[in-house]
Amino acid sequence: MKRVIALALISLPLAAMAQNDWEVPDEVVTAPAETVVEVNPDQKYLAGAVTEENGKVVFRKVISAPGKSADEIYTKLLDYTTRMTKGKNQFETSRILLDNPQTHDIAAFFEEWLVFKSHALMLDRTRLKFTLIIRCTDGQADVCMQRISYLYDEERKPQNYTAEEWITDEESLNKKQDKLLPLSGKFRRKTIDRKDFIFEKFEEVLNK
Numbered sequence: 001m002k003r004v005i006a007l008a009l010i011s012l013p014l015a016a017m018a019q020n021d022w023e024v025p026d027e028v029v030t031a032p033a034e035t036v037v038e039v040n041p042d043q044k045y046l047a048g049a050v051t052e053e054n055g056k057v058v059f060r061k062v063i064s065a066p067g068k069s070a071d072e073i074y075t076k077l078l079d080y081t082t083r084m085t086k087g088k089n090q091f092e093t094s095r096i097l098l099d100n101p102q103t104h105d106i107a108a109f110f111e112e113w114l115v116f117k118s119h120a121l122m123l124d125r126t127r128l129k130f131t132l133i134i135r136c137t138d139g140q141a142d143v144c145m146q147r148i149s150y151l152y153d154e155e156r157k158p159q160n161y162t163a164e165e166w167i168t169d170e171e172s173l174n175k176k177q178d179k180l181l182p183l184s185g186k187f188r189r190k191t192i193d194r195k196d197f198i199f200e201k202f203e204e205v206l207n208k
Helices: 002-022 070-084 182-206
Strands: 059-064 095-100 105-119 122-137 140-152 159-162
Touching: 059 182, 070 095, 070 105, 070 122, 070 140, 070 182, 105 182, 122 182, 140 182
Parallel strands: none
Antiparallel strands: 059 140, 095 105, 105 122, 122 140, 140 159
């Protein structure tokens, strides 16, 4: 009996040692602190968003239309561009300037309202003028938005601006180029939005 007790007593520290050696002790797991990343809501409108060619503001996009001929692309985009000139925000001056089925070229002039804010107490908007040049070839269309200008505050104190003197990086961004300036910045933002909308619609038309 004494021997059994002695063996039991000897085994206790060994068991304790085995537990210490082989079992991983419980640890307090602390969740890593969440990293808050601030997103600049104007990021897409900052440096480089307004492109220039030979000192002129020009927005250009090549829209792919695999499997479609130049004739098909020309017909689809002429139809859509013609409907654009008759939209509810367009002036009577908006029109097709050129439609050449032989060369598959389209040119159109637009004069339309570009609205910044609209509510019961305030309507802030400008006339936006621009030209679209569309060149269609087999499988793609080269779309160019150029000759952009504005007529602002025409009912009180009319102000005329060209895109080159108003929405370029130099004219509409702060020195650090991380913020839009209050006045010219809103023109830049809305012009880019309008350009994106037109290009996206053209892409939809060609790839339905």
